Amino acid sequence: EPEVTQTPSHQVTQMGQEVILRCVPISNHLYFYWYRQILGQKVEFLVSFYNNEISEKSEIFDDQFSVERPDGSNFTLKIRSTKLEDSAMYFCASREGKRNTIYFGEGSWLTVV
C-alpha cells in the first residue's frame, strides 16, 4: 500500500541551527501538509500546500518556518533557526484530491538542544 515517507526519523540539532525535514508524499497526491506534536500534547496543524503554494497556515507557522516542493516528489519543511520549543514530532501528510482522506507519514522526531 502506498505510504507517505519521512526522513530523518530522528534528528538532534543545536539551538539556532537550520533544520530541513523531508517528506515523500504518495505519488499521485496533490495536497500536502505538515503537522507537529510536542511530547504529550495534541497533534497540531502547521501548514497546507497545494499547487506550489501555501493554502493555509496556523499561528505556529511563523517566519522561521518554510515549505517547499523542490521537485516532483519531495516536500520539505525548513526551520531556519531552531528553538528549544521546536522539539517535537513532525508529521507530513498528503491527500489525492479535494475529497480524499489525508494520509500521514510516520513522523520525524526533532530534538533541539
Added chain:
Amino acid sequence: DAKTTQPPSMDCAEGRAANLPCNHSTISGNEYVYWYRQIHSQGPQYIIHGLKNNETNEMASLIITEDRKSSTLILPHATLRDTAVYYCIVRVRLDAGNMLTFGGGTRLMVKP
C-alpha cells in the same frame, strides 16, 4: 468546525468489541465525522468517516445517531495492537477546507 467530546480513556478486553463514543452536538448538516487513531507516537492513521449513514470497512464500523449529535466507533474484535489514541473529528468535507483539527482523543487500552 463542530467541537467533539470524547472520554479521555477506555479499557477493553482482547477479543471483545470496543465501542468508542463521541459527542458532536453542534454538528452542522454538511459536516462529516472522521475517525483517526495514533499508535504510540506514530503518524495518525485514518480509520473511517461518515455523514449520516452507518459505515463499515475492514477496520471498524461507524454508527451515527439519527440526529447526528453523537457517534460510536466500533472495533468488532479488539486486539492488543488496537491500543492507541482514537480521535473523533468533525469536519466539513475536505474539499471545503484543508486540514484536520485534532482534540485530545480517547486512549484505548486493550488488555489481555
